[in-house]
Amino acid sequence: xxxYFLRRALGALAVVLVLSAVVYATFYIAPGDPARLACGxxxxxxxxxxxxxxxxxxxxxxxxxxxxxQGIVSGHxxxxxxxxxxxxxxxxxxxxxxxxxxxxxxxQRLPATASLATGAMVVWLLLGTGTGLxxxxxxxxxxxxxxxxxxxxxxxxxxxxxxxxxxxLFCAYLEWLPFPTYVPLGDxxxxxxxxxxxxxxxxxxxxxxxxxxxxxxxMLETLAEDHIRTFRAYGATERSLIARHALRGAVAPVxxxxxxxxxxxxxxxxxxxxxxxxxxxxQLLVNATRTIDLPxxxxxxxxxxxxxxxxxxxxxxxxxxxxxxxxxR
Amino acid sequence: xxxxxxxTQEPEAGAAPASGARQVWRRLRARKSALAAAAVLGLLVxxxxxxxxxxxxxxxxxxxxxxxxxxxxxxxxxxGSFGGIGAEHWLGVEPGTGRDLFVRLLFGARxxxxxxxxxxxxxVLLGLAVGLAAxxxxxxxxxxxxxxxxxxxxMPLLVFAIALMAVVPADFPRPVLLVVAxxxxxxxxxxxxxxxxxLGLTKxxxxxxxRLTGASRRRVARRELLPSLAAPVITYAAVLLPANxxxxxxxxxxxxxxxPPTPSWGQMLSTAxxxxxxxxxxxxxxxxxxxxxxxxxxxxxxxLRTALDPRQASRLGVGRxxxxxxxxxxxxxxxxxxxxx
Numbered sequence: 057x058x059x060y061f062l063r064r065a066l067g068a069l070a071v072v073l074v075l076s077a078v079v080y081a082t083f084y085i086a087p088g089d090p091a092r093l094a095c096g097x098x099x100x101x102x103x104x105x106x107x108x109x110x111x112x113x114x115x116x117x118x119x120x121x122x123x124x125x126q127g128i129v130s131g132h133x134x135x136x137x138x139x140x141x142x143x144x145x146x147x148x149x150x151x152x153x154x155x156x157x158x159x160x161x162x163x164q165r166l167p168a169t170a171s172l173a174t175g176a177m178v179v180w181l182l183l184g185t186g187t188g189l190x191x192x193x194x195x196x197x198x199x200x201x202x203x204x205x206x207x208x209x210x211x212x213x214x215x216x217x218x219x220x221x222x223x224x225l226f227c228a229y230l231e232w233l234p235f236p237t238y239v240p241l242g243d244x245x246x247x248x249x250x251x252x253x254x255x256x257x258x259x260x261x262x263x264x265x266x267x268x269x270x271x272x273x274x275m276l277e278t279l280a281e282d283h284i285r286t287f288r289a290y291g292a293t294e295r296s297l298i299a300r301h302a303l304r305g306a307v308a309p310v311x312x313x314x315x316x317x318x319x320x321x322x323x324x325x326x327x328x329x330x331x332x333x334x335x336x337x338x339q340l341l342v343n344a345t346r347t348i349d350l351p352x353x354x355x356x357x358x359x360x361x362x363x364x365x366x367x368x369x370x371x372x373x374x375x376x377x378x379x380x381x382x383x384x385r
Numbered sequence: 386x387x388x389x390x391x392x393t394q395e396p397e398a399g400a401a402p403a404s405g406a407r408q409v410w411r412r413l414r415a416r417k418s419a420l421a422a423a424a425v426l427g428l429l430v431x432x433x434x435x436x437x438x439x440x441x442x443x444x445x446x447x448x449x450x451x452x453x454x455x456x457x458x459x460x461x462x463x464x465g466s467f468g469g470i471g472a473e474h475w476l477g478v479e480p481g482t483g484r485d486l487f488v489r490l491l492f493g494a495r496x497x498x499x500x501x502x503x504x505x506x507x508x509v510l511l512g513l514a515v516g517l518a519a520x521x522x523x524x525x526x527x528x529x530x531x532x533x534x535x536x537x538x539x540m541p542l543l544v545f546a547i548a549l550m551a552v553v554p555a556d557f558p559r560p561v562l563l564v565v566a567x568x569x570x571x572x573x574x575x576x577x578x579x580x581x582x583x584l585g586l587t588k589x590x591x592x593x594x595x596r597l598t599g600a601s602r603r604r605v606a607r608r609e610l611l612p613s614l615a616a617p618v619i620t621y622a623a624v625l626l627p628a629n630x631x632x633x634x635x636x637x638x639x640x641x642x643x644x645p646p647t648p649s650w651g652q653m654l655s656t657a658x659x660x661x662x663x664x665x666x667x668x669x670x671x672x673x674x675x676x677x678x679x680x681x682x683x684x685x686x687x688x689l690r691t692a693l694d695p696r697q698a699s700r701l702g703v704g705r706x707x708x709x710x711x712x713x714x715x716x717x718x719x720x721x722x723x724x725x726x
Contacts, residue, residue, distance in 0.1 A: 071536055083552055208687075212679040214631045216638050216654055217672045220661060228662045316539070323543030327635055331658065341544060342639050345551040353548045364539050 064372070068365045075361045080121050083354050093348050094152040110134065124149070148355035153347055158355045161340060168238055169336035171248070172255055172325055177314070179260025180267055185310055187264070188271025192306075193298070195276070203268070210265025215324045219258035219331040226254060236332045259328045263321060270313055275306040308378035315371035319364045412692040419688025422681040429678060433498050436491035443475055443485070447492050448646045451483030459663070468666030479653075480664045489648035490674055496637075496649045497678060500563045501630035507568025508629075509622050512575025513614070517606045519576070520583035530576070537573030543635060545570050550641040559643045567632050575621055582617050583610050616693040623686030627679040634675055650675045 084090055091108040092099065099107070108114055112123065126132065127147035134141045134150060143150065148158035191203040226233045236254050239247040278284065279302050287297055326338025333339075337356060344352035376382045413419055432439065440446055454474070455461045461481035468477030468486070476487040519530040546566045553562055586592055586609070595609045636642035637651030645652065653671040661668045 071532075075536070075540075079548075082549070208683060209676075209680060212627060212683045213676060214634055214638075214651075214679075216635070216651075217676055220654065220657065220668055220672060223658075224661050224665060224668065228665075319539055319541035319544075322541045323635070326543060326547075327638065330639055330655075341547060342641065345547050345641050348551050350551065353551050357544055357548045360541050360544050364541060368539055 064369050068369060071365050072358075072362050075365075076125065076358055077121065079354055079357050079361075080124060081117075083350050084117070084120065090350060093350060148358070149351035151344075151352050152349045153344075153352075158351050161352060162337060162355060162359060165335060165337045165340045167240060168334045169325060169329065169338065171241060171252055172259065172328060172334060172336060173321070175252055175256035176259035176263065176325070176328075179256050180262075180264035181310075181314065183260065184264035184267025185271045185307070186268075188268040188310075189275055189303075189306075191268065192272045192275035192279070204272075207265040207268045210262060211269070213262060213265075215258055215262045215327045216331050218262050219254070219328060222254050222258050236334070238334050255328050255332045255334060258331065259324055262324060266317075267310060267313070271306065271310050274309045275302065278302045278305040281305070305379060308375055308382075311378050312371045312375040315367045315374055318367035319360075322360055322364075409689075409692045413688055416688045416691070418684050419692070422684040422688065425677060425681040426685060429494055429681075430498065432491055433494040436488070436495060439491060440485075440488040443487060445474065445485035445488050447488045447648055448484060451478060451485075454478050454483040455480060462660075462663045463667075468664050470666070476670060477666055480660050480667055481656075486667070486670060489653070490650070490670060493648040493650045493653065493671065494674065494678075496560060496643050496647065497630050497633060497675070500560055500567070500633040501626050501682075503560075503564035504567035504571070504629040504632075505622050505626045507564060508572040508575050508625055509618060511568065511572035512579050513611075513618065515572065515576040516579025517583055517610065519580045520587060520610075521602045521606055531580075534573045534576045534580075537570070538577065540570070542567075542570050543632065546632065546636060547639065547641050550636070559647070563633055563636065563642060567629050571625070571629070571632075575618070575625070578617060578621050579614060582614055586610055586613055620686065620690045620693055623682065623689050627682035627686070630675075630679055630682070 089104075091104050091111060091113055094111060095104050095107045112120060115123075123132065127143065127145070127149065129145060131145040132143045132147045132149075134143060141150075143157050144159070146159055148162075150156065151158055151161060187203055187207065191200045191207075194200050223235070227235050233254055234251065236251045239251050241248045279298075284297060284302055287301055292301075322338075325336070326341065328334070329336040329338040330342060337360075340352060341356040343349075344356070413423075454464055455478065456464050461483075463478045463480055463483070465471060465477075468480070470477040474485050474487065476485075476490065478484060479486055479489065515530055515534065519527045519534070522530070546563075549566045549570075550562070583606075587605075592605060592609050595605050600609075633642060634649070634651030634654070637649040638655040640652075640655065642651055643649045650671040654668070654675070657668040657671065
């Protein structure tokens with residue numbers, strides 16, 4: 057187990073390193089002069105020269121990359137002309153837009169993204185596994201047909217359509233809910249929940265379609281396995297068969313998907329944030345892309361990439377925990 | 386399966402055997418949902434291709450502003466009922482600018498289909514190349530490509546695609562950029578599928594026979610493996626295509642897709658967020674177009690899947706009488722009525 061974990065951790069580190077190199081190369085060597093971007097459109101050549109100096113853009117690329125990695129591990133000092141600005145580890149550099157530390161920007165945006173993701177996850181795990189199980193157990197009936205078409209429609213709907221639909225229904229026509237504005241959890245938990253309700257539903261409904269389909273097929277597969285047949289032959293009631301034996305095997309892939317699907321979930325969360333104006337990491341990335349704020353873009357890509365790599369390891373561990381037949385090697 | 390194995394030995398490998406294709410078509414035709422989806426998509430393609438003609442027929446174009454058609458006192462809401470639908474503007478006008486919605490939706494279909502199909506092609510080609518190389522190459526190649534594929538599958542596609550938009554020069558044509566970005570970032574699943582299928586095939590006699598007669602790897606890949614790979618690859622491509630269309634719409638929604646004034650459904654939906662109270666038609670029309678398109682591709686894909694490989698049960702639950710497993714088809718579910726409670 058320890059050996060397995062160590063190997064996976066080393067593998068993950070290697071992936072993150074390769075990822076960082078690729079990302080760094082793509083963004084800092086690609087067309088466009090970082091100094092000009094950092095300096096802004098109204099910079100004269102002299103100012104650009106200063107910025108080049110400050111960002112040490114005159115060094116060879118591998119040296120720059122090495123400094124970039126060093127900054128993440130142990131921080132970095134930037135000269136501001138008059139003094140020294142210390143950027144604490146993990147340092148992803150300074151934003152071109154306002155000289156803020158990129159790490160701070162990301163940390164500020166984390167609560168909104170985390171609020172969205174956790175709430176939506178509750179929605180889709182309950183709703184998704186629920187409908188999936190229902191449609192697996194009511195096999196062949198009208199319920200199954202309706203549910204299959206509903207989930208199919210769900211997988212075909214982008215989050216900005218389901219979000220717009222919910223907005224039109226609940227904010228414009230029924231007027232049950234306010235147009236969502238983000239209220240931090242610490243400020244007012246009740247308002248936080250009311251305002252997050254629509255984003256949770258929009259993202260949760262969409263993702264739950266995927267989970268419903270997976271749960272359904274995985275439940276059907278488990279029910280057809282030999283040990284279930286044996287239990288049934290021994291005279292176990294259908295209820296205990298499902299609750300005590302089948303559910304465990306059926307839920308294993310669902311649990312694993314929750315962790316492994318982190319990447320696509322993040323993409324949808326980003327759309328949801330933009331849709332409802334939530335100040336999360338997705339919004340940060342989109343704004344940074346529009347203003348070509350490279351350090352922010354690079355940092356968000358690296359952070360999400362790393363999160364995905366970690367989530368994949370967690371997925372495998374969870375799978376093994378849920379399904380004892382799986383051996384980690 | 387037997388017919389497939391025999392037909393792959395025929396000289397005109399690469400093209401699907403005629404009898405097989407006819408069989409697939411017959412099975413596909415038997416499914417009403419798939420036929421309806423194909424009809425919808427056919428119509429959509431015609432509309433997209435004929436967009437300039439239809440625009441001329443309506444007498445409008447995509448980018449002319451019509452100040453007289455919007456109520457500037459109410460912030461630019463279209464005059465008239467249902468977003469200004471009438472004989473002049475068949476589907477009304479865009480709020481704020483008064484641009485013709487019908488023409489913009491048609492030209493939006495062009496962007497969606499072009500990027501969707503283009504990106505899918507890139508993914509199929511890359512997936513085939515990497516998957517076949519991994520299946521036929523040596524151990525080192527297989528391991529390296531396997532790791533690369535794992536990374537590609539796991540990475541948050543939308544994040545990377547958006548980030549790429551930051552570095553490519555502004556004058557690079559955006560639809561092409563979207564095709565390349567989505568295609569380059571999302572081939573992992575296809576590569577996995579191709580590798581797994583090809584590895585299975587290489588264990589079969591006809592591939593060994595070809596190898597024993599001295600065929601090169603390239604020849605084995607092209608003439609022995611490719612024809613048998615067609616069915617799973619087409620099936621998976623049908624899953625990728627609507628997903629790619631949604632990605633394009635998402636990026637345009639986020640303002641990092643095609644550039645205005647080029648119309649795109651996603652971009653319309655992003656401006657629609659401010660208009661959904663005053664002009665619901667402006668939200669409904671592009672949303673409906675996008676939804677119908679992706680749903681039709683998904684349903685058609687499901688139909689193709691069962692038509693190409695009848696052993697697989699449909700996900701739509703049609704043809705449930707044949708009780709088979711969802712997976713590779715190696716294990717047939719014959720547990721009888723007891724299996725369903």
